[in-house]
Amino acid sequence: MSALLEVTGVTKRYPGVVANDNISLTVNAGEVVALLGENGAGKSTLLKAVFGLVKPDSGEIKIGGTPIVFGDTAGVIARGVGMVHQHFQLVPVMTVTENIILGGEPKRGLFINKKAARDEILALSKRYGLEVDPDAVIEDLPVGMQQRVEILKALRKDVKLLILDEPTAVLTPQEIDELLEVIRNLAKSGVGIVLITHKLHEVMAVADRVVVLRGGKLVGATSPKETDEAGLAQMMVGRSVVLQVNRTEAKRGAVVLEVKGLQVLDDRKLLMVKGVDLSLHSGEILGVAGVEGNGQRELVEAICGMRNRESGEVLLKGVPTKNLNPHAVHEAGISHVPEDREKHGLISTYSIADNLILNQFDQAPFAKGWIRDLSAIAKNAVETVAKFDIRTPSAFNTASSLSGGNKQKVVVARELSEDLPVLIAAQPTRGVDVGSIEFIHNQLIAARDKGAAVMLVSAELDEILSLSDRIAVMSGGKIVAVLDSKGADRNYIGRLMAGLKE
Amino acid sequence: MSALINEVKGKKQKYDVGSWLVPIISVLAAMLVASLLMLLQGLDPVLAYNSLFTAAFGSSEGIAATLGKATPLVLSGLAVTLGLRAGLFNIGVQGQLLSGALASAWAGYALTNLPPFIHVSVALGFGFFFGALVGAIAGYLKAFRGVHEVITTIMLNSIVMGIVDYLASHPFKEPDQALTRTPQIIESVRLPMFGLLPSGFFVAVFLACAMWWILGYTTTGFRFNSVGRNRFAAWYAGISYKRTIFFAMLFSGGIAGLGGAVETLGITYRFEPAFNLGLGFDGITIALLGRVHPIGIIPGAILIGGMRAGAANMQFDAGVAPELVDLLLAMILLFVTAPLISRFFKNSSNRSLTGGWGN
Numbered sequence: 001m002s003a004l005l006e007v008t009g010v011t012k013r014y015p016g017v018v019a020n021d022n023i024s025l026t027v028n029a030g031e032v033v034a035l036l037g038e039n040g041a042g043k044s045t046l047l048k049a050v051f052g053l054v055k056p057d058s059g060e061i062k063i064g065g066t067p068i069v070f071g072d073t074a075g076v077i078a079r080g081v082g083m084v085h086q087h088f089q090l091v092p093v094m095t096v097t098e099n100i101i102l103g104g105e106p107k108r109g110l111f112i113n114k115k116a117a118r119d120e121i122l123a124l125s126k127r128y129g130l131e132v133d134p135d136a137v138i139e140d141l142p143v144g145m146q147q148r149v150e151i152l153k154a155l156r157k158d159v160k161l162l163i164l165d166e167p168t169a170v171l172t173p174q175e176i177d178e179l180l181e182v183i184r185n186l187a188k189s190g191v192g193i194v195l196i197t198h199k200l201h202e203v204m205a206v207a208d209r210v211v212v213l214r215g216g217k218l219v220g221a222t223s224p225k226e227t228d229e230a231g232l233a234q235m236m237v238g239r240s241v242v243l244q245v246n247r248t249e250a251k252r253g254a255v256v257l258e259v260k261g262l263q264v265l266d267d268r269k270l271l272m273v274k275g276v277d278l279s280l281h282s283g284e285i286l287g288v289a290g291v292e293g294n295g296q297r298e299l300v301e302a303i304c305g306m307r308n309r310e311s312g313e314v315l316l317k318g319v320p321t322k323n324l325n326p327h328a329v330h331e332a333g334i335s336h337v338p339e340d341r342e343k344h345g346l347i348s349t350y351s352i353a354d355n356l357i358l359n360q361f362d363q364a365p366f367a368k369g370w371i372r373d374l375s376a377i378a379k380n381a382v383e384t385v386a387k388f389d390i391r392t393p394s395a396f397n398t399a400s401s402l403s404g405g406n407k408q409k410v411v412v413a414r415e416l417s418e419d420l421p422v423l424i425a426a427q428p429t430r431g432v433d434v435g436s437i438e439f440i441h442n443q444l445i446a447a448r449d450k451g452a453a454v455m456l457v458s459a460e461l462d463e464i465l466s467l468s469d470r471i472a473v474m475s476g477g478k479i480v481a482v483l484d485s486k487g488a489d490r491n492y493i494g495r496l497m498a499g500l501k502e
Numbered sequence: 503m504s505a506l507i508n509e510v511k512g513k514k515q516k517y518d519v520g521s522w523l524v525p526i527i528s529v530l531a532a533m534l535v536a537s538l539l540m541l542l543q544g545l546d547p548v549l550a551y552n553s554l555f556t557a558a559f560g561s562s563e564g565i566a567a568t569l570g571k572a573t574p575l576v577l578s579g580l581a582v583t584l585g586l587r588a589g590l591f592n593i594g595v596q597g598q599l600l601s602g603a604l605a606s607a608w609a610g611y612a613l614t615n616l617p618p619f620i621h622v623s624v625a626l627g628f629g630f631f632f633g634a635l636v637g638a639i640a641g642y643l644k645a646f647r648g649v650h651e652v653i654t655t656i657m658l659n660s661i662v663m664g665i666v667d668y669l670a671s672h673p674f675k676e677p678d679q680a681l682t683r684t685p686q687i688i689e690s691v692r693l694p695m696f697g698l699l700p701s702g703f704f705v706a707v708f709l710a711c712a713m714w715w716i717l718g719y720t721t722t723g724f725r726f727n728s729v730g731r732n733r734f735a736a737w738y739a740g741i742s743y744k745r746t747i748f749f750a751m752l753f754s755g756g757i758a759g760l761g762g763a764v765e766t767l768g769i770t771y772r773f774e775p776a777f778n779l780g781l782g783f784d785g786i787t788i789a790l791l792g793r794v795h796p797i798g799i800i801p802g803a804i805l806i807g808g809m810r811a812g813a814a815n816m817q818f819d820a821g822v823a824p825e826l827v828d829l830l831l832a833m834i835l836l837f838v839t840a841p842l843i844s845r846f847f848k849n850s851s852n853r854s855l856t857g858g859w860g861n
Contacts, residue, residue, distance in 0.1 A: 306738070327740025344738040347731045354724075359739040361728075362721040370720050 002065030003028050004161045004192040005050065005081075010059030012045050017404070017433060019045035020056065021216045027161060032183060032193045034203040036236055037213035038292055038430075038459045043196055046213070047083070047163060051076050063161070082154030083163040088146050092139035096132050097121045100153050124152055129185050143268075144175030151182065155191075162186065163194045168202055169293070172270065180206045198236070198292050200229040200498055212236055229498035233291055234461075234490070245438075247445045250469040253282035256453040257303075257334070257422050262312035264298040272298040274477035275312070280453040282421065285444065287468030287485070288457040291497050295477035296457050297339060300426045303455075304336040305329035306344070316422065330359055335415040337408075339426035339457075345411040348400035352392060353381030355399045356414050380417075388413040389439060405436030412440055416447055423447055426457045441467060461490060461497075475499045525791045525798075528837035529805070532830050539829070540822060550820035554827075557815030558808030566698040570769050572807030574599070574778075576706035577761030578785025579792060579799040580713055581633075581754045585651075586794045587717060588750035589730035590644070594655025595758040596782025597662035598636045600775070602629035602759025603766045604666045607773035608674055610687025610766065618690040625691055626705075626763050633759015634752045636662055641751025645744040651751065659782075667775055674773075683774035693768035702764035707800060709757065714796040726750055758782065784810075787835045806831060 005027040012020040020042045027033045037043050048054040050061055055070040062068070063079045090099050097118050106116040121134045130148050138146060147167060154162055164183070168176045183206050187193055197203060203210055204224045212220040212235040220235040257280040264273035273295045280286050290296050301307035303314050305326040314321045322328040330336065338344040346355050357366045357377055365376040381395035388409045392402060399407060408428065415423060425444060429437040444467060448454050458464050464471055468485045473496040481496050537547035558568045578595045585592035592598075606629035609621075616624060636658055643649040671682040693701045717723035728736040729746040737743055762778060770777045784806055791805075792798030809831070813824035 326738050330740065338738065343732070343734045345735065347728055347735045349731050350728075358728075358735065361724050361739070367721050370722065372719055372721055372724060374719065 002062070004064060005194075006060075006062040006065075007046070007050070008060045008062075010046065010049055010056045010061060012049060012054060012056045017431070018216045020049065022059070023213070023216075023218045024059075025211050025218065025221070027192045027194055029160065029192050030187050030190050031208040032187050032195055032206055034195045034197060034207035034210045035213065036198060036200075036203060036210055036232065038198060038236060041213040042216040043213055045216075047165070047196075050081065050163075051083075077157070080158055080160035081163070082157060082159035082161070083165065084147065084150045084154055084167060086166045086169055088150050090138050090146060090149060092137075094138060095134065096136050096138065096141075096149050097134040099138055099149055100124075100156055102153075104156070120156075121152070124156055128152070128155055128182075128189065130155075130182060142175070144171050144178060147171070147175075147179065148182070151186075155186075159191060161192045161194070163196070165196050166198075167195070168197060168199060172268070176202065200232045200291060203232060204229055228500075230491070230495040230500055233498045234494040236291065236459075245441050245445065245466045247467070248449070250285070250448065251283045251451075252469065253284075253451065255279045256282045256317060257455070258315040258318075259299075259303060260313050260315065262299065262302055262314065263310040264295070264302040264307055265310055266295075266298050271310070272477050273302065276474075276477075276479055278472060278479060278482075280422065280455055282451050282453045283448060284469040285448050285454040285456055285467050287464035287471045288455065288474055289461055289464045289471055289493060289497060290459075290474035292459050294474050294497075296474055297426070299474070300336075300339065300424055300455075300457055303329075304334060304338075304424055306338075327359065330420075333420045334422040334424060335418065335420040337411055337415050337423070337425040337428045339430075341407055341411050346399045346407060349398055351381075351396045352385065352390065352399055352402070352410055353377050353395050355410050356381055356384050356395075356417070358414060360418070384413045384417065388443075403433065405432040408432050408440065409436060412443055416443060419447075419450065420452070422453045422455070424455045424457070427459065428456070429458070429460070429463060461493065465490065465493075473497055522793075525793060525802070525838055528791070528834050531837050532833035535833055536826060536830050540826070545822055546820055550816050550822045550826070553819035554809065554812040554816040556812070558812035562698050564811065566695070566700070567811040568804060568808040569698065569703050570700050570807075571810045572803045573700055573702040573706050573768065574761040574765040574781050575784055575788055575803035575807050576703075576710060576799055577757055577764060578782050579788035579803050580706075580710055580785075580796060581758035581761065581782075582785045582789035583792070583794050583796060583799060584713065584726070584750060584757060585754040586789060587730050588726045588746060589733065590651050590747065590750055590754070592637070592640070592655055592751065592754045592758075593652055593786070594636065594640055594658045594662075594755070594782070595761075595785045596778075596780075597655070597659035598633040598755040598758035599762040599765075599782045600666050600778055601636050601662050601762065602633035603762030603778050604669060604674070604684070604773045605629055605632035605759070606763035607684045607687060607766045610691045611685045611772070614688055621688075621691045622693070622767065625687070625767055626760060629759045629761075629763020629766070630756040631759070633762065634756030637755015637758070638748070638752040640755070641748040644751065645747040663775070666773070670773055670775055676772075681774065684772050686772045687767065691767060692771060693764065700768045702768035705760070705764060706803075709760070710796045710800055717796065758785070761785075784831065787831050787838075790838045791834060 003026040007023060007025045010020050010023045023046060035043055045054060049056050052068050052070050052073045060067055063076060063081060068076055100121055101117045106113045106120065118134050125132050130152055132145065132148055132152065138149065167179060171179060180202060183193055183195065195207060207224055209223050210232065211218060214236060259276055259278040262273055262276045263271060266272035276299055288296055298307060302309045305322060305324055305328060309323050316332050316334060321332050342348065347358065357380060360366055366373055385392065385395045390406050390409045392406065399410060412428060428440050444454055444456065456464065456467055465485065465488065470482060471485050471488055472479045472482045473493055475497055476499055533551065540547040540550060557564050559565060578599055581595045582592055606625040609625040609628040613621060613624065640651050640654040640658055643654045644651045670684055674684045676683055676685040717727065725741045725746050728739065728741050729743055733743045761781065765778060766773055788799055788802040788806055791802040809827045813827045816822050817824050
């Protein structure tokens with residue numbers, strides 16, 4: 001019997017990046033395959049290729065033994081591939097039954113046969129052990145239940161291969177346990193499951209096999225029997241790019257930034273940062289290591305005034321900084337390379353020149369009172385484009401015309417231009433080409449050498465190891481250890497990241 | 503790398519060409535479709551267009567009439583443009599304009615003891631203020647209550663129409679008059695003509711230039727543009743989304759109200775509900791035809807003002823119903839909004855001009 005899904009040697013290149021590099025994997029009926037990898041590792045490109053939405057440059061994808069045709073998404077779905085997206089595709093004001101039957105309603109004449117539909121949903125929910133109230137309205141249901149409806153929706157179409165895209169990202173711990181149980185039952189009933197996640201314990205709990213992607217490459221295939229969470233963590237963040245960074249000994253100065261007892265909620269209103277204390281000295285780079293989703297994002301956003309601080313405070317040179325006001329925090333002296341550069345870092349339809357002064361647009365020399373000084377803006381743009389090696393035909397092209405690496409250089413250039421005492425860089429090299437990575441690294445070190453206190457948050461352990469003077473390891477919303485980077489043992493850090501004590 | 507750079511350059515050039523051609527081709531395409539309809543009715547499109555444009559632009563009286571029609575249209579187009587720049591779709595220009603028209607009419611007939619210059623300023627100010635008031639309601643609801651401006655401005659249109667109808671037929675009604683209308687404004691408050699040019703037209707052009715300058719060269723303009731393009735990045739950069747949205751809507755309404763005031767003080771000399779119908783909605787077409795650029799609004803408004811001015815003549819000469827102009831405008835709107843034409847130019851950045859209003 002042929003495998004449900006068979007991916008052989010799939011390669012997909014985008015300008016400047018190899019999104020998928022010779023990836024092969026198979027999924028058989030009744031097994032759970034975890035696809036593990038940080039954002040930007042190539043998971044979504046691979047999935048798009050499976051659905052025929054992206055044409056691989058080389059390689060082949062077979063479903064149930066027959067190759068798929070590029071562009072034939074409907075054909076892929078008809079062959080029993082279903083996906084539960086991270087963001088649900090449900091109609092909030094309709095009932096569970098209505099949502100599940102949507103697009104394939106049982107009819108009686110011109111009308112929907114509501115009774116048949118309801119009975120069908122009840123039977124379906126019984127068969128797979130997924131309890132739902134068929135008459136509940138979606139928007140009244142908790143998120144975990146909504147997800148169940150999504151899964152039922154997929155199952156109703158006789159799904160043989162079910163892809164779950166970060167299904168636990170929005171769930172509470174109890175809901176996660178329930179979901180993992182559902183996944184096990186589905187696999188028992190013969191459905192092949194691809195579970196995309198970066199939460200290691202879920203993988204350990206439910207997967208039969210684990211496939212790890214990093215930087216577009218398949219870097220490991222293993223099973224929970226053969227490894228542990230620390231092993232997985234290392235595979236995920238392992239030696240992706242050999243980074244050679246020349247840096248001298250840090251001249252560590254006084255404490256500049258102090259984080260005291262910080263507690264922060266995530267988007268689900270769950271406590272994600274559970275009391276963090278940190279101090280950042282001038283002239284050092286403090287790396288914050290951790291598997292994604294352990295509170296790093298929330299920590300950075302809270303420090304930079306972009307997310308509400310539930311409790312605790314952030315002191316800059318002893319002075320408390322304002323909560324929920326990114327500009328005031330910046331003015332106080334904290335520059336920030338945001339994790340989501342497209343959303344927060346850039347206005348992509350503005351010129352590079354305007355983006356380079358985005359948070360100083362109303363200050364001298366870029367504005368004289370009410371009037372913007374366009375020649376000062378242009379002069380700054382031309383100089384910065386040259387200094388930061390931003391590859392563009394003109395500083396007045398829109399930011400959207402730049403590659404990812406050059407966009408990031410624009411953000412980094414802007415944040416470094418004022419020589420503020422603190423720089424917080426969140427995933428500064430994600431999705432960035434190797435040349436730009438090196439450049440950005442050197443800029444971070446240069447800022448440190450000029451006396452800035454730099455906090456580097458990265459999912460790449462190698463980046464942390466090669467740049468940091470001290471390393472704080474974050475796990476489960478807490479800083480579990482602060483180490484000197486000299487002689488730091490990556491295996492030990494990997495175990496700390498996985499939440500293991502020793 | 504150099505190949506990439508050339509590609510980027512090429513795209514930019516294409517976009518520039520496309521962005522100017524789109525409105526022109528939209529107008530021509532709309533006229534072509536309208537010609538086919540005229541032919542179906544057995545009418546002569548060449549004669550019709552000839553008489554339409556001769557009436558509008560062929561004589562000094564025609565030009566004066568066209569510019570008179572164009573004056574409030576420039577202002578309503580600017581009102582829509584300001585909203586769109588901040589990412590707001592102000593459908594309520596009609597209501598804001600009516601409110602300004604009535605307010606300035608009242609100031610024009612009821613306040614009689616003011617020196618002429620001050621009287622004109624006060625009457626214009628009343629128009630601005632009451633338009634801004636209506637706009638500010640929608641702005642407040644959007645910024646601080648999260649209610650979509652398309653919904654609120656449409657509803658405010660109906661509310662304002664009800665209120666001005668009531669005011670014009672009861673408290674402000676011209677005594678001993680069957681029609682629903684206010685008394686005429688006094689002689690000295692009327693906006694004079696400078697040769698062919700209504701003086702209101704200067705006000706409108708001045709405002710267009712001022713808006714162009716403010717949007718392009720001041721920090722206030724930068725705030726509006728930033729919020730319209732990416733409000734998250736704007737917030738990150740220290741621009742208050744709520745404040746900007748509120749003031750964009752307030753000024754948008756104020757400019758619309760000024761449009762109504764200029765119409766009252768320069769053309770109609772009184773408020774009569776039927777006089778101002780459609781001016782606000784034409785503003786949407788004009789804003790999009792002018793590529794949401796304050797200076798682009800002026801030719802757009804003159805063209806549409808000309809069509810409005812010449813419609814009667816077209817009916818007289820070619821037997822074409824004046825409603826054809828409405829049809830033309832509707833089709834122009836369709837062509838400029840639909841990405842049909844810009845796609846024809848393989849416009850890479852298919853940024854919709856009304857982007858964001860569905861958020």
